[in-house]
Amino acid sequence: MAEESSNWIVMVTAKSPTNIAVIKYWGKRDETLILPINDSISVTLDPDHLCTTTTVAVSPAFQSDRMWLNGKEISLSGHRYQNCLREIRQRASEYEDEKRGIRISKEDWGKLHVHIASYNNFPTAAGLASSAAGFACLVFALGKLMQVKEDLGALSAIARQGSGSACRSLYGGFVKWVMGNDVTGKDSIAVQLASEKHWDDLVIIIAVVSSRQKETSSTTGMRESVETSTLLHHRSKEVVPKRIVQMEEAIANRDFASFSKLTCTDSNQFHAVCLDTCPPIFYMNDTSHKIISYVEKWNQYEGTAQVAYTFDAGPNAVLIARDRKTAGHLLQRLLFYFPPNVDLSSYVLGDKSILQEAGVESLKDIEGLPSPPEVKDNVAPKRYPGDVSYFICTRPGRGPVVLTGEDQALLDPKTGLPK
Numbered sequence: 259m260a261e262e263s264s265n266w267i268v269m270v271t272a273k274s275p276t277n278i279a280v281i282k283y284w285g286k287r288d289e290t291l292i293l294p295i296n297d298s299i300s301v302t303l304d305p306d307h308l309c310t311t312t313t314v315a316v317s318p319a320f321q322s323d324r325m326w327l328n329g330k331e332i333s334l335s336g337h338r339y340q341n342c343l344r345e346i347r348q349r350a351s352e353y354e355d356e357k358r359g360i361r362i363s364k365e366d367w368g369k370l371h372v373h374i375a376s377y378n379n380f381p382t383a384a385g386l387a388s389s390a391a392g393f394a395c396l397v398f399a400l401g402k403l404m405q406v407k408e409d410l411g412a413l414s415a416i417a418r419q420g421s422g423s424a425c426r427s428l429y430g431g432f433v434k435w436v437m438g439n440d441v442t443g444k445d446s447i448a449v450q451l452a453s454e455k456h457w458d459d460l461v462i463i464i465a466v467v468s469s470r471q472k473e474t475s476s477t478t479g480m481r482e483s484v485e486t487s488t489l490l491h492h493r494s495k496e497v498v499p500k501r502i503v504q505m506e507e508a509i510a511n512r513d514f515a516s517f518s519k520l521t522c523t524d525s526n527q528f529h530a531v532c533l534d535t536c537p538p539i540f541y542m543n544d545t546s547h548k549i550i551s552y553v554e555k556w557n558q559y560e561g562t563a564q565v566a567y568t569f570d571a572g573p574n575a576v577l578i579a580r581d582r583k584t585a586g587h588l589l590q591r592l593l594f595y596f597p598p599n600v601d602l603s604s605y606v607l608g609d610k611s612i613l614q615e616a617g618v619e620s621l622k623d624i625e626g627l628p629s630p631p632e633v634k635d636n637v638a639p640k641r642y643p644g645d646v647s648y649f650i651c652t653r654p655g656r657g658p659v660v661l662t663g664e665d666q667a668l669l670d671p672k673t674g675l676p677k
């Protein structure tokens with residue numbers, strides 16, 4: 259293993275994106291392997307704005323597998339982490355660094371312990387699919403460290419065992435998670451439909467909606483829907499297979515009207531399934547419902563789809579605008595209805611150039627915003643300061659990458675502990 263001394267450390271740092279499903283994953287046919295009851299399709303979000311960074315390290319000096327998430331040590335004993343670690347270790351191959359005199363054989367990988375430090379650049383509690391970015395990053399980084407030779411599809415099947423939607427974060431752009439048929443789950447993998455460059459007009463604005471309510475976890479919600487919702491079974495067998503074909507076509511043709519219709523309808527059906535669950539699950543709140551109404555009214559007024567909306571297992575709205583100009587108009591509307599209680603720079607995050615597109619530079623500009631033209635002239639619409647915590651402007655983005663700068667590592671190269 260180590261040639262002269264046992265105090266060497268080998269480490270890899272990677273950065274991974276999160277993703278938003280436009281055809282939703284809801285319901286497992288196997289809870290341990292995390293196998294879904296239908297295919298799903300997502301858009302990968304630009305990791306420049308939302309990402310997980312993970313450093314993985316190995317050393318003969320490490321006494322046990324350890325992990326720090328956002329600076330706090332967490333347990334790796336859960337089966338999701340254990341499954342990912344085991345699957346990667348099984349596929350490890352020989353590593354050699356002649357200069358440093360380090361050689362790690364296939365067998366050594368099974369005996370060496372790992373240290374993992376992971377950091378999400380957005381609040382884990384904000385309901386922004388942090389586990390998708392997190393498990394994709396963990397599996398990608400471990401795969402690089404342990405010289406796993408399998409392709410991204412095979413890695414996606416491992417990430418899937420950490421968090422279902424994590425498998426889609428192994429690719430950039432537009433991604434399908436194929437449900438597969440095999441009992442082992444080996445064919446339940448992600449495939450890239452198109453890269454982020456294929457449709458780079460799209461702009462995505464996430465409204466992080468203030469919420470006091472503790473939500474039902476996705477795992478629990480899905481299980482209860484599978485057990486009690488007849489609509490879910492109709493959806494997975496009769497509805498989703500057709501929508502998957504239509505969505506693939508809409509993406510291939512950059513057909514925003516069709517993309518938008520399918521995205522909104524599928525989000526609404528997912529939330530209808532939640533209502534059809536016994537007891538019913540409410541993920542959206544009044545603010546979420548208001549955002550849907552504003553978008554529907556605007557699209558109707560224009561006569562063509564300007565913006566699509568989609569909501570996951572929480573109240574946050576993910577809004578997809580057809581182009582930058584439309585995103586500017588969308589942000590004007592959002593700031594009109596949900597003016598900030600805080601300074602603008604901490605209210606609109608991510609790609610701040612969308613603020614310029616909206617013609618908004620200051621809080622004064624927001625006060626002066628007119629009512630949107632789709633609102634009847636004689637009624638002054640109500641505004642709701644405080645109902646949105648902040649907005650993140652982003653776009654479709656790339657898949658995971660290795661970071662090579664030593665300053666980008668989250669573990670100290672001498673101690674293997676968080677910096």
Ligand code: ADE
Nearest residue numbers: 310376377388389392393
């Ligand atoms: N869950 C939430 N964030 C995570 C991360 N960065 N890594 C692993 N699991 C996570």
